[in-house]
Amino acid sequence: EAGVAQSPRYKIIEKRQSVAFWCNPISGHATLYWYQQILGQGPKLLIQFQNNGVVDDSQLPKDRFSAERLKGVDSTLKIQPAKLEDSAVYLCASSRRDPTRRDTQYFGPGTRLTVL
Amino acid sequence: DAKTTQPPSMDCAEGRAANLPCNHSTISGNEYVYWYRQIHSQGPQYIIHGLKNNETNEMASLIITEDRKSSTLILPHATLRDTAVYYCIVRVENDYKLSFGAGTTVTVRA
16 A cells, blocks of 8 residues: 655745645545654654544644644645744654554655755 | 653664663553654654563564563564664553654664
């Protein structure tokens, strides 16, 4: 089966500009996650969707970050306006929510954002 | 979730077994031990998980101590492609959250 797709793979912007990342999860996966990974650290969960509803966005900086998952498939994560500290890799993951597999998360390759 | 402690880095020789330790001394009875790895410029990849019994799959073996306070991930025959950051995560059953620490950077040398 095809994996989690993300685009773009790399993005360089100036601070205060806007940027958007796109994610297409594995077909049939109801749950979608966005993570932020700062260099040298492990990924940190930003937001989780179950179908098109938000389950957890407690770690999402809502003053500048937004995310949506229209129709419960693809998702977009937006930053507006970007700050220098937003430079990171943004990872998308999806899972089936199959209890027998303990909800294994499958990750995409990520989008590396550099804010200058 | 219980926190985990891993060594920041370790080297191993190609073809030899790599034993990656993880301490999780505050683990609760309903928390599983998960291992993921992240190869450079890729997203994390699921390896294996277990509750209290030892587990083995095509990628690795997971040995959990009887008191469940620590575990070891074993890569039986390490290859250069196994060079990655390995994350040990403790997670409640059916809880969606994966809380990643800094992990162990494993370098497999020829």
